[in-house]
Amino acid sequence: MMSRLTLPAPAKLNLMLHILGRRADGYHELQTLFQFLDHADELSFDLRDDGQVILHSDLKDVPHESNLIVRAARKLQQLTGCPLGVDIYLKKVLPMGGGIGGGSSDAATTLLGLNHLWQLGCSEDQLAELGLTLGADVPVFVRGHAAFAEGVGEKLTPVDPEEPWYVVLVPQVFVSTAEIFSHPLLTRNSPPIKMRPVPKGNSRNDCQPVVEQSYPEVRNSLNLLGKFTDARLTGTGSCVFGAFPSKAEADKVLALLTETQTGFVAKGSNISMLHRTLQGLL
Template identity: 40%
Template sequence: MIHTWPSPAKINLFLYVTGIRSDGYHSIQSLFQFLNYGDTLKIIPNKTGNIELFSEKKLFLNRENTIINAAQLLKSKALYYKKTNCTNLGAKIFLNKKIPIGSGLGGGSSNAATVLIVLNQLWKIKFTLTELAEFSLKIGSDIPAFVMGKTSVIEGIGEIIHPIKRKEKWYLVIYPKIHILTKNIFSSFLLKNKTQKKPIQLLLSSPFSNDFENIVTKKFRKIKKLISILSLYAPTRITGTGSCVFAEFNDKITAEKIFSLLPKNIEGFIAKSVDISPLHHIFYEKKTHIFN
């Protein structure tokens, strides 16, 4: 039985705020692109009733986070909807972290989605992906897109998902070692700066940008400098509300060449875009081998 599961990174190829709702949530339009790069989670189910999270060094992580929240939410929903009679569902989860925290690459949301999908199967609860996506909004607005697992245009507060197909690209992603809290960036957004909502085809055919970039670069001069450096070689922007900046290339060789031209103290990675989440690829390509 497979125990280790991918938890992929994403980048927002564009991100626009189209309004702020009466409950304070922001309405967005965003192009959500999966990468073949990310964390991994080793998930071992048990019947202790406990959800335990460990680092890759097997250190117990005794704090609230999206992984614990996702497992506890799934368990409570399973009991509420009588998907199980087992009140002592538990799991040991080991996190191997590669996605930087606060980077805009969706690490915490991706971790939560992987936990929801895998434990849904391992605990034999059998919620649909749509049901899991609906539940997951309670934890974070990016999680439904990770649950559904396809490159998509995201609308609303993250619950409206339009899968699309894009040509394979390569991305050079630079991390400035800055942890940005999403809620701080959203709270800095002024309603007067919102973008008019557009039809999806118009969005995809127009130049891409990120409504939060001005806020982030004003708060963090290092990120502005990184954008200036990478922009000498290719169009560059931030992803999400995080600190990572990225540039798009048609092939890996070009991405590697540009990376080699950057100052040696700049950290980053090169990854390929994938239209289907690596987790979904395993589930639906090899499903008959996984849980038998």
């Protein structure tokens, strides 16, 4: 009998995000740079032999069957014909609708975790392809390496940017990704850039102007963090981040902002916590 498997589902940042155009199906062509954070949800998997997938979580707003964790597990059963089931326990740490990819990361951790628990032997390519059907951000979490992404986010080139400490502020608003991508004023015609070398400094997120305009809380957080360092939106928000050379400096800045802001400090990492944990199991 295999014991319980516990794995992290870390957050990501989009260090830059350019929108190049819109495809016929409404999805947008992007260029973005993904890096992981050492800050994560935690998922535990207990094997069941009756084929049932049961998620135990305190997430009240997401119905069981539409949770990306359950959807990922079911898709994996369908792909492989696996007769086994699982009890999954979710400890939610990452803010939802924050642009740090919590739901997508949970899905990826479920795919890799169940591939291990159910001993399916699926390749990373297969899991990344399946992941893309769950969300544009899932493949990078399946791969687990910081990357330039093109296409809708699925064409990944691994890269190794610096790994600073980040202050991430979490404005208390929910930003809908679909709403931002359908905004009439969104920039959709950025020229493609050369993805190498890794662009440094003054890069931008094309979603930021429309998000700032629609959500004054986000603009406020950007202004506050911007007093200390270059501050930017991740994904479609609401979270904003800034880099610092040490944990001590990041902690100091967060402490100065805690009166009005919610946030956390986390190290950037080019190999995701999930993959570091899985490597430790082998």
